[in-house]
Amino acid sequence: MRFLTWIFVFLSGFVFGQSNSLLYQVKSKDKKVSYLFGTIHMIPDSLYYFPGKLDKIISKSDEVILEIANLSNQSSVMKLMLLDSGSCFDIFTPQQKDSVLNWGANLLGIKPDQFEKGFEKRKPFTLLQLSFQKMISGKVRMVDMEIESKAQQNKIPVSGLETVEYQLSIFDKIPPGELAGFIMETVRNPQEGEENFQKMVHYYHQQDLESLANLILESDELGSSAEELLDKRNHNWIPKMEELMKAKSCFFAVGAGHLGGSNGVIELLRKRGYEVTPVRY
Template structure:
């Protein structure tokens, strides 16, 4: 079931056999000590866990560095999600289009014609977000935004390793047939996607990295997109992280899926000579 790529906008929480922790201490040649934390971008409030030790580490940092800063700027985000021309549904056959519209209308509890009009000018990948209408019932917490808020309250500078423009451009580059395929699989198998999502959240909450690894390794969700979604971005971040760590004690917070594996941030930092060790919190 090719569902996890659809969750990328909110949850990059795929781990590949790493130490059983989401928090790591980074030591290099400089005296400054930095930290790397794996986040889940969206989680039910009942499973939200942010202990005082984590808050204390953030408060002592010179700078907090997220994947993308200023996530609350919804105006800019909406503009990036809007098509310059054409329709969101152009990537589907007439029959597929009807299925997607009926699915979305049912999910939102509106009429099909209302759904079509509301999403017609949006980019196709925004349809991937709709599956969360069913999954994320009740209060939710955005871990990245929680970190950003804590930093701002302590008057700690917040920056990003990349821009939201770059992140969303990855989906713009995805072949339309591949994007349509992802969306249609969610439409046809909503229950399976929800089960996968719930498992991911539970494993993350327990810091059960082996189970998370098994979940992703038993599927082929990322396919040809894995290099753009994970590997390439990880490699792009390392020089930026190194430059910051020369002069500052940083708290880096990125999707946990970027931490593990031979091309993960942890290994890439170790390859550069940094001592990266897990921290219990």
């Protein structure tokens, strides 16, 4: 599985080792109830599914908590994707750079020198993001933004478990050589990344968690980044979630890849004494 697909998992995620649902009821010892939902960042409109039951749960919540709030504020995000100095293509050898420029130019239907000029001030991981966005044709739905919009329509407060600054800083910690390797793999094997992406979208739509788990576990490419991308963040979220659930009925919506496994949010909440059960919707 390509690192491009792992970016998809990181921002939108999947569950492994859990029952066949993306929605969970979280009940504390004093019987206060909140909900935990696994999201997908981007999905074709034809596969978008947001039933009335899920909408009703959100409307009855005291607060909606996403990984990052105010997702519609794209201007601040774009600034964080720019380099302070140097070029996006400094991490590549001359031969690799030529391949990347031709690949990017072909994706966008422009000349290589135009592609270089347009991306030279952006951080290298945005090259992967570009390829991912090109995999979806037609109208796209962003589940996180849909949830935020529904909360706002019901005048429900929306907050985030972390900042976009922190989330994007994780990519800055990936050694340049490793990142260059991930990008070159995508450049050389675009079809494999696209096939995996289509499988993941299909499995998410079907809530086929076992197949999602197998697809994710086929790859060890996340390597040393796994702890920073998933485990560490999961542990950081638990005390924040507990504090919020003390006084409110919350609806948490995070990338579903954060939910499962021994260091996933579901298991960490259970270890803290919460009753976490799947909900069909």
